[in-house]
Amino acid sequence: MQRCIYCTKTLIPRETGQAALNPSLEHAIPYSLGGSDGLATHDACVGCNNSLGDSVDAECINQPYIVILRQTHSIRGHGRTVPDLTLPATSTIGNEPATMVRPHNEPATFRHKPIVLRQHETYGEQVLVVGDHGQVTGIVEGIAAKSKRRGESVIDPTTGQPMDIAASIAAAEREQFGEYKVGFPMELDALRRGLIKIAFGFAHLALGWHWTGSKHARRMRAVVRGAGGGGAIEKFLTGVDPNIRSTLPMGTAGATDHLVCLMPQGADTQIIVSLFGDPLLSAAIKLAIDPATLEAGIAANDRMMATVDHQTRKTTWVGLVDFTDHIKRSSATV
Incomplete structure (x- = not known):
């Protein structure tokens, strides 16, 4: 029976119901990072695929560092869009908090949250609204509409007359913020857990259930599912x-193509993950395994390495013979 690589529960065919346990396509490298169907498995239930996509994958993919790479390479996700880069900012004049938003291939803009201050007076209340033109207009129009329903009126404090909202806003004081300090938050643990999840998925594709169903996969599976903090990672x-x-053996792969490979070195067996050829997104992940499991998995699947062109999503696999021959030739020339 087919099982889920994450929860190890038996998968249920779609026609029998139980949607959470139906098989689904799980990309080893997330699709939003340029992953492909050629580096994917159906050995994942809908429930785990969705929950880990919303947690582990999202926490990694939504890091500003990743968003910049996606914008640089114009990588679109399932929604066919390239995400906006959103960063916290502060104006250098007044230290007003803001948010910097830079859409793909467009200039950055800075957005401030509107502020509404209310002060009770003898015959009502005075309201101060601060924000951009659209924010102030919307808030004041909302206040005016509520007041009208209560049989009240909104008075312009400068004239004492019923407020002409458009004219009052046009005459209001304005302050321009020309310079901002922009923060760049980064959660390294989120990036690293994402790389470990990629390694776990690749190990299943390269070694099959010989490894995924063994005791050796348990600790990595737990971390992939979100258990443990930085120490476990x-x-x-x-x-x-x-x-x-x-x-x-990179073949025709480009310098920024994704790379995942199995490096069988006995007790030091590793899976190398390198996304975009970026040092921060490249790691060697220890793979707990015994020689018999390693040999059985390689013999059954003959998959040692894969490269993915994140633009075309073309996946190229390298088998054992070509992989080992290349490594031997490379070592001989060192």
């Missing part, structure tokens, strides 16, 4: 040679 990560691509 760190236990899986080791340094990766920044020149690792030069020693691997």
